Amino acid sequence: MNHLQLYGWNEELFQQKQQSNYKDFAHGRVTVTHKTCYEVVSETGFYSCELTGNMLYGQDASEYPCTGDWVIFQTIDTGKGIILDRLPRQRTLYRLKSGTVSERQAIASFVDKAFVVQSLDENFNVRRIERFMLQTADEGIQPVLVLTKTDLGFNAEEIEKAITHLSHKIPVFYTSIESPESIDKLRESIRVGETVVFTGMSGVGKSTLINALCKQPLFETGAISDSTGKGKHTTTRREMVLLLDSGVLIDTPGVKLFGVTNDNTDNLSEILDISDYEGKCRFKDCRHVNEKGCAVIEAVEKEEIDRGVYESYLKLRREAWHYTATAQEKRNKEKSLSKVLKVYKSRYDKR
Ligand SMILES: Nc1nc2c(ncn2[C@@H]2O[C@H](COP(=O)(O)OP(=O)(O)O)[C@@H](O)[C@H]2O)c(=O)[nH]1
Ligand SMILES: [Mg+2]
Ligand SMILES: [Zn+2]
CATH class of the missing domain: 1.10.40.50 (Probable gtpase engc; domain 3)
Structure with missing residues (x-):
C-alpha cells in the first residue's frame, strides 16, 4: 500500500485534485497546524509550509487549512513549501471559536471517528457527551465514547444509567493504562486508513492513550497546566500520528467546551x-x-x-x-x- 493511502488518500481525493488549477503540483496532508506554518506529509516526506498570499488574504481565516486537510503545495527548498490550494473539506470537526457567537473554527478534517475521552472521576459528564454527539452528527463523524482511568475505581451502575439513552448510538470503551487488554480492544476498533480524532478536556488521558496505542512515547503527558505549559519548548509538537497497520490518530489540545455550530x-x-x-x-x-x-x-x-x-x-x-x-x-x-x-x-x- 502506498504511503499516503495509509493517511487516507484515495481515488475521490485524486479526482478532486484533478479539478484544481494546481493539479500538477505535489499533494499532502496537514499533520500539524502552527500559527502561520503547516507541517505537510507527502509522498516524498515531510514539508514545513506557508500559505500563498492568495490563500492568506483572499479568504476568511476559518478557510485556512486545519490539521487533517489535504493540500496542494509547491516545494521551494529542502523540506519547505508553499500551500497553493486546499481540497474541499469533508467530515470536519468544528467548534465555536472562543470569544465569538457565530464564527466556527475547524479543529480537524477528514475525520472518520471522534473519540470523546472522559476520565471516570469528576470529569465524567453526560451533558458534554450529548453536546459532542450533536456537533459530530451533522458532519457524518462517528462519535465513540472512551472512558479512561478505570483503575481509579468508579461506580459502574451509575455510569451506565447516565448513558442509557445514548449507549445504542455511541460505542463505549472503558480503558486503563494499567490494562493492556483494554488498549488492545480500542486499537482493534480502528481500521487502516481511518482517521480518529481525540477530544476531551486536559488531563483525561488522551496523550497517554495515543502513546499506548502506538506503543511509543510520542506525546508529552502529565497534567501540564496552561500557564506552566506556555514556557516550554514545543518545537517538535505533534498532532497526528500514523498507527502501524491501522489508522491515523489526531490529538487535540484540551478543548474545554464545544460550542454548538449547527442547527440540525x-x-x-x-x-x-x-x-x-x-x-x-x-x-x-x-x-x-x-x-x-x-x-x-x-x-x-x-x-x-x-x-x-x-x-x-x-x-x-x-x-x-x-x-x-x-x-x-x-x-x-x-x-x-x-x-x-x-x-x-x-x-x-x-x-
Ligand atoms: N490512574 C490512571 N492515570 C492515568 C491514566 N491515563 C492517564 N493517566 C494520567 O493522567 C494524567 C494526564 O494524562 P495525559 O495523557 O497527559 O492527558 P491529556 O491532557 O488528555 O493528554 C497523567 O498524569 C497520566 O499519567 C489511566 O488509565 N489511569
Ligand atoms: Mg495531551
Ligand atoms: Zn411537544
Whole structure:
C-alpha cells in the first residue's frame, strides 16, 4: 500500500485534485497546524509550509487549512513549501471559536471517528457527551465514547444509567493504562486508513492513550497546566500520528467546551431519544416548552424522559438556534456590503 493511502488518500481525493488549477503540483496532508506554518506529509516526506498570499488574504481565516486537510503545495527548498490550494473539506470537526457567537473554527478534517475521552472521576459528564454527539452528527463523524482511568475505581451502575439513552448510538470503551487488554480492544476498533480524532478536556488521558496505542512515547503527558505549559519548548509538537497497520490518530489540545455550530435540531431529538415523543404532540410545531398536549413534557412528567436529558435538549437547541440566527445575520450583512461594492464597481467601470 502506498504511503499516503495509509493517511487516507484515495481515488475521490485524486479526482478532486484533478479539478484544481494546481493539479500538477505535489499533494499532502496537514499533520500539524502552527500559527502561520503547516507541517505537510507527502509522498516524498515531510514539508514545513506557508500559505500563498492568495490563500492568506483572499479568504476568511476559518478557510485556512486545519490539521487533517489535504493540500496542494509547491516545494521551494529542502523540506519547505508553499500551500497553493486546499481540497474541499469533508467530515470536519468544528467548534465555536472562543470569544465569538457565530464564527466556527475547524479543529480537524477528514475525520472518520471522534473519540470523546472522559476520565471516570469528576470529569465524567453526560451533558458534554450529548453536546459532542450533536456537533459530530451533522458532519457524518462517528462519535465513540472512551472512558479512561478505570483503575481509579468508579461506580459502574451509575455510569451506565447516565448513558442509557445514548449507549445504542455511541460505542463505549472503558480503558486503563494499567490494562493492556483494554488498549488492545480500542486499537482493534480502528481500521487502516481511518482517521480518529481525540477530544476531551486536559488531563483525561488522551496523550497517554495515543502513546499506548502506538506503543511509543510520542506525546508529552502529565497534567501540564496552561500557564506552566506556555514556557516550554514545543518545537517538535505533534498532532497526528500514523498507527502501524491501522489508522491515523489526531490529538487535540484540551478543548474545554464545544460550542454548538449547527442547527440540525432533528439530530438533537434523535440523539436524546425524544423524537418518538415529538411526533405525538398535539401541535405540529410544538416547541415542547409549555404547549398543551405536548407529549414530550408529559413523558418528562411520567419520568419516561429523564429531566436532565430534557433540560439538555432545551439548552442545546437554544444554542443551535442562537448560532444559526447570528451566523445568518452576519451573512446578510456581508451580502449587503458586497452588493454595495458591486454597484460601486459597476459605476466606476462605466466611467
Ligand atoms: N490512574 C490512571 N492515570 C492515568 C491514566 N491515563 C492517564 N493517566 C494520567 O493522567 C494524567 C494526564 O494524562 P495525559 O495523557 O497527559 O492527558 P491529556 O491532557 O488528555 O493528554 C497523567 O498524569 C497520566 O499519567 C489511566 O488509565 N489511569
Ligand atoms: Mg495531551
Ligand atoms: Zn411537544
